[in-house]
Amino acid sequence: MVMKQKLLFIGAGRMAEAIIAGIVKTNPEAIGSITVANQTNQDTLHRLEETYGVATTTVWMSEVESHDAIILATPPHTHDAILRDLARVIDHKLVLTVAAGIDPAYMEERLPSGTPTAWIMPNTAAQVGESMSTYTCGEYVTAKHRELIQAILDAIGYSEEFPPQLVHDLTAITGSAPAFLYHIADALEKAAESYDISQEQARELVIKMMKGSIAMLEEGHEPKDLIAQVASPGGSTAQGLLVLKERQVQEAFKEAVIATNKHARGAE
DSSP: OSSEEEEEEEOSSHHHHHHHHHHHOOOOOOOOOEEESSSSHHHHHHHHHHHHHEEEESSSSGGGGOEEEEEOSGGGGHHHHHHHHHHTTTEEEEEEEESOOOHHHHHHSSSSSSEEEEEEEEOOOGGGTTTEEEEOTTTTTOOOHHHHHHHHHHHHHEEEOOOOOHHHHHIIIIIHHHHHHHHHHHHHHHHHHTTTTTTTHHHHHHHHHHHHHHHHHOOOOOOHHHHHOOOOTTTTHHHHHHHHHTHHHHHHHHHHHHHHHHHTTOOO
């Protein structure tokens, strides 16, 4: 494992903090030091400094030379300008992005020839070391770079490498779908609360139910078989499933995935 590597985060938003939290909480020895750059929110920088012991700066360009890898954690629409600024000061350092839709080819077009790049797509569970991250590496990434990339990914959870197009396609599944699941959890909590129990009781019931259900999937059972175990023909669960079918919930999820991916690619 690569040791004592210096990371520079450009951007101090939710995903930057999730990755930093994951590294600090689960595998701090994987990284030598972390610097976080943000131009607009001094309060955020101060909080990150106090919470995670990172260094902070408002002028990221002056920090590039002293760091081993740069992680772009800003919105996709900011990347063109940042990469063109970065091109003026970078010298074959590893550049990673966590922005949806920004693949290695996009970065390589805007950076000096030979710059190693990688695109990693974690989710916010990185902050508890449980992210399911997809990633893809650019043409100039070496074995040494891969060690650093893997150290970051291992610190925040699980990962799998795919070709760039598949990372685009799977963005909605691994990156955005947690929000879909939280939406389901919120709906079930509200349904439970309608039977006059507290929010705390409702949340506990839903969390434990979802945790047990996931454990069954992790055991290798097929979703259709698990549904059949719960829903006897003509039974009460079958009636609930019928409502979901009539409301075309499965189709709605497919459309949500498509809409997420189209937006990530900048499609109309």
